[in-house]
Amino acid sequence: MSRIAIVGCGVVGSSWALVFLRAGFEVVLFDAAPAARENAAAFVRAALADLRDQSMAGPDPVEQTIGRLSLAGSLEEAIAGATYVQESAPERVEIKRELYRTLDRLVPPNVVIGSSTSGLPASSFTEGLATARRCLVVHPINPPHLIPLVEIVPSPWTGASVMEEVTTLMRRIGQSPIRLTREINGFVVNRLQSAMLGEAFRLVEDGICTAAEVDAAVSNGLGLRWFFMGPFETIDLNAPTGIAEYCRNLGPMYQGLAKEQADPRAWSASLVGAVEAERRQATPAEGLALRRSWRDRCLAAFVAAKRRVLAEAAATPTEKDA
């Protein structure tokens, strides 16, 4: 039986636990703070109950799924017998370095260690370790029990077979992995988000529209297509013969815009302050927690709706429409 060790039980580690549990794995949690382990277990129990309504809690009854979860009193105990380690420790390179030196001694032979880091390259905390070729970044989008994307990023010394093994594991638990060929700042997701945020802040700073209007441009416009097609498929379907025609027609326009956007700006205190003020009008500070639970409830419903609609659409080809 496969047994997953989750090291670090904050928001990300807790959600990872849920992902592995509902896929049928045994999961053992460890966090240096005992309270964090207890909180994670409570989170998993509550989230599993919520997900049942969306058919996203896995095939087993909640009690049986929860029964596969255990809390380890020490890192040694968590790692012993693990077949995969998902490290979700705090995002500081000195913490990761120390942790990986310990993991390097403890981890059983051939076991892979994936890091949830959203920004640190694996090379920055695995160089010289005996286990280095079994270490890599396995970066989820928070929370992974609702958002399937996982970025798999090798360090220069990660083994090709390790990349394969983790890809297979991620698919098996229902996540959607992409594999970067090499380390790059921000990986793919945060680079795309960076491009979007850079222009979003630029539009507000230049007084073109409000932050709420930028948000509407995405949530009532671009985001409706990006929800189920990426940027490439979106434009591929927007010209009769596909993306090459689209680029012939609109490439020059985009090239012109790209030049205007090649203007990296720091987000000034006054700009951030203005956006913060606008956001606090929409959602006051004391309403943020409630808004987050609204977000997670909506996200679960949308992900469930997406699965249902895509399955129905795949099951009913409409040749007549073509």
Add this chain to the structure above:
Amino acid sequence: MSRIAIVGCGVVGSSWALVFLRAGFEVVLFDAAPAARENAAAFVRAALADLRDQSMAGPDPVEQTIGRLSLAGSLEEAIAGATYVQESAPERVEIKRELYRTLDRLVPPNVVIGSSTSGLPASSFTEGLATARRCLVVHPINPPHLIPLVEIVPSPWTGASVMEEVTTLMRRIGQSPIRLTREINGFVVNRLQSAMLGEAFRLVEDGICTAAEVDAAVSNGLGLRWFFMGPFETIDLNAPTGIAEYCRNLGPMYQGLAKEQADPRAWSASLVGAVEAERRQATPAEGLALRRSWRDRCLAAFVAAKRRVLAEAAATPTEKDA
């Protein structure tokens, strides 16, 4: 009774007709090509029938809604008695200039002319017209009967009251308007899309991942949140106290990425060719039409699901979750 003239009945004009009709307006269509008028009427009839399943066809029976649609044999006939004109002519400035010179003579007093142009500033085809202060860009995202966002962009001489009037009209027909303060290349939507596409092509050109993996990063990751929150609200909810804290923590990382991304590149023929080849593997040329009908069917279902989920979420506040 309000009567909308749609001038230019391609894909965009036809969808606009549907938007106004289902909102209860009378609509008169004109296109210089008689076949285009007939095609538009056929499209409206078919789409209304499809939308009924999603409760997006308006309150009236289909026959009654269709009964408010008429085809004009001439531009004069279309414009006479119109209370608003939505111009959706081909995207070439010389065509727009000539059309607007004619509209300038024909349009009744006080009637506003909104242009569907996705890229031409209104100042480029309305300068010097008697009606210039009543002309502006009212840019939909295609197709407007499924995607509610509308960009309202004034020329330097568009009247403030005209902006107000069109905003009110767009809200009344169920669209979601944003108002730019001034003309800017690409408006808001295509500037945001430009930022996204620029980085998407850069990642593929640099061999970091495939085009399909970029698409997955959005459709299985970022796009799930952007579907119902924009980029600002997304990061606002990703730090305990909101966006200012998020920017304090991650601003330096994004600033570093922005510098790497300040590298405007033309999309080379070989790069576009590689992405085109990858896309044609996923969807062969002969399958594009079928894939477009898949897209529109999915889009309608997702927009309907979004309305339902957001309405339910708003109706069931969960103070206990906060």
